[in-house]
Amino acid sequence: MDSQTFTLINITAMTVVMWLTPLQFIPFFIWLERKGSAIIQDRLGPNRAEIFGIRLFGLIHNFADVVKLLMKENITPSSANAFYYLLAPFWAMTVSLLPLLVVPLAAPIDIAGHTVRFQAANFGVGILYVLSITSMGVFGVILAGWASNNKFSLLGGLRSSAQMISYELSMGLAVVGLLMVYQGVKVDGIVESQGSLLTFNGHTLPLPNWGIFLQPVGFFLFLVASFAETNRNPFDLAEGESELVAGYHIEYSSVKFALFFMAEYSNMVVSAFLVSTLFLGGYQVPFASTETLVQKPQVTLFILCFMGITWGLAVGYLLYIYAQQQKPLYSGMKRWEPFILSGAGLGLAVGSLAILAFSSAITFPPWAPAVLAALLQMICLLTKVVFFCWLFVWVRWTMPRFRYDQLMNLGWKLMLPVALLNLLVTGVVLLIQK
């Protein structure tokens, strides 16, 4: 296989993977949202849907939802503009899947003379691509609001598009600060430069060279702006239930509603990926650069096993106490289910411990170090992404909704000046350091 064919296959495969990644995250995210909101509000959350008695702590509810949404009546309002009405959900979904193409899942690795890249598209314009794609996302909302021919959806669409445009500015400026610090626009370059340790004035600080430490203000601006961009609480005025019923997707039912719903969650997954890639070092494992991981596979294995042990034990323990402390709540739940799952966690922990114990005896085949490093980096990135997914849920069930004038004031009178000031300070500091 010549290198060109290999690159083509590599890019195609990664494109498919990056398109599917948000889709894979959506059921998990919805489950997280439901269970997270439940435990925040002292509830149990969904626990009823089952397949042959297996409930997986409410995860089966997503399948039930899919079936429900697919079987519902697919309504098109008679006075709606049919073409644009149909176009809107597809537009929203398509646009929400595109930005992930530039996010690298792991550092490129060399296997058998070929370089495998874990990034679908390495555009020269890098992160600007993401900004431009997200700016196209407004049209889905606007179209849905206008084409449904309903005053509530029109109001929702107008609100949400005004909000998205306003916060795009702060988001762009926060990214510009990052570009100034890392001296590049390409996403893989930004992630690579986050692998080293933080140096300030010639001193090396015991902190990774992450965007959150170099641009703390930019990080908060980007985070808040991404909450607003995804129309997420506390900025979900587009669907202010108390006044607009459901906002721009009020007239959508069945599959079309499912598309909007999925687009919303997929947007959040993309935001989580972007925040962790730009500001939390992406795939970089803190304090262990890619070279370290590739050259010392023992270290990689140790970290992997350590993660396996801790997570296995934590998950096992949580599920065990769940199984122990059931009131007759989940009546009809198979009693063995939590035990099996907690056993799996425990098994993961024990297996990791065993590998760790015998790791000095393992001789690595030549391809193994790079693959292990890539695996660890992917797990690291996914951990960060899951954390941000949880943050989205956490904030949603904590914050009340903003009022519209407060939202606009925050965007234009607080965040935009702060972002500009952040740029100024960053520029001055960079000049002094030179």
Added chain:
Amino acid sequence: MLEAVVFYILAGVLVAMGLMVITRTNPIASALSMVVAFVALAGLYATLSASLLAIIQILVYAGGIMVLMIFVIMLLNLHPEDLKPMRARAGAVSLAILAVLGFVLGPIFLKVFPSGQWKMATLFPDFGSIFTVGEKIFSDYLFPFEVLSLLLLAAVVGALVLSKRKL
């Protein structure tokens, strides 16, 4: 061959959407066709290795100006009698004049500048990227750039003065 296919697809979309813009009765439909036209134009810029401009085209035109336009169209509660279709005679006449002009000027143009006259130059690396364009702006065109920021400020203030009911 691939370049030709890409060019003709993008050009076809661009011209079709341009025609849609001027023929649709409903301004929203026009504006959305315009968005698609801009995306096609961005693609054409990309084939001319102007990657930064392609992104700017989508970011500013499609994501900014057109959203503003659609926003205003929705904001003004247009009466149905406002939505007049294209005036067929005026459209036909203007297109006819343009076609005649094209048929007169086109051959002259092609005579003076034959198809093979211009070649795509060999490019220096990073042509059209954010760095090279930025370097050009902040070295040779610094003054116009600064003046431009003044213009934008004036536009912002002007728009505010014009559209706000009570200052």
Added chain:
Amino acid sequence: MDLLYPVTPTHYLVLSAVLFGIGVAGVLSRRNVFIALMSLELMLNAVNLSFVTFSRINGDLTGHVFVLFVVAVAAAEACVGLAIVIALFRLKETVDLDLFKSLKG
């Protein structure tokens, strides 16, 4: 077939001319102020396409810089233009260009 393939800069320039022509036709034949504004944008974009093409022909970035300026000016124009439209709409309750003739003597 010779005319169509291979794609030369002339093709881009012809496309630019066609786009400009569509814009002119739009301004001439449509009285809806939004569509007239959009046709103006089409004309600006046609010119931008020429700039980029010439820039590509000469391997020089001046055209790109100019396009950026044009985009900025177009943004300013759209912003002020739409503000004027809103002000006029408040006055006349219409978006028909023919009815905006009060300045005419």
Added chain:
Amino acid sequence: MTGAQKLYLPEVLKGLAVTMGHALKNLLNPKGMPVISFPEEKKDLPPTTRGRHRLMKREDETPRCTACMLCATACPAECIHILAAESADPDVEKVPQKFDIDMLRCVFCGFCVDACPLDAIRMDVPEIDLAGYTRESLVYGKEFLMNHDNKDIVANYNPPRPVVWTHGPHAKP
């Protein structure tokens, strides 16, 4: 708002700490959640709950109702449908041949109970999960209303205490 509150962020962090505290507490001690898992566990309802209707019976197991139609007239939702028939008992003029209550229309106002001169209809069966798979299953007939009452409630039935007016025209000195 003070300056720190205007910055939003410190207050946001405080709020996040509160919710995270709840989340962790409930994650580690799911038993502590104040949750009733409804269809299996039911909440104890107070004895004065206004629940589903039942028809009272005489000692000879015939309905007390004499099909006087006062309840059906008083009903604002028009959910009571009565068909009268001759009574076999010479002391009683009529009995309901049919006494249907459409629970899908009932608004649980209790006017029928107030209207009944014979105390033949009561709304004291503590059932609040009135659900069914068909509309027909929620139209309760005479047999159902007479025989499906909650025995405990019936045994301990305490009519509501009469209102004692402390002021106004009915006030007792």
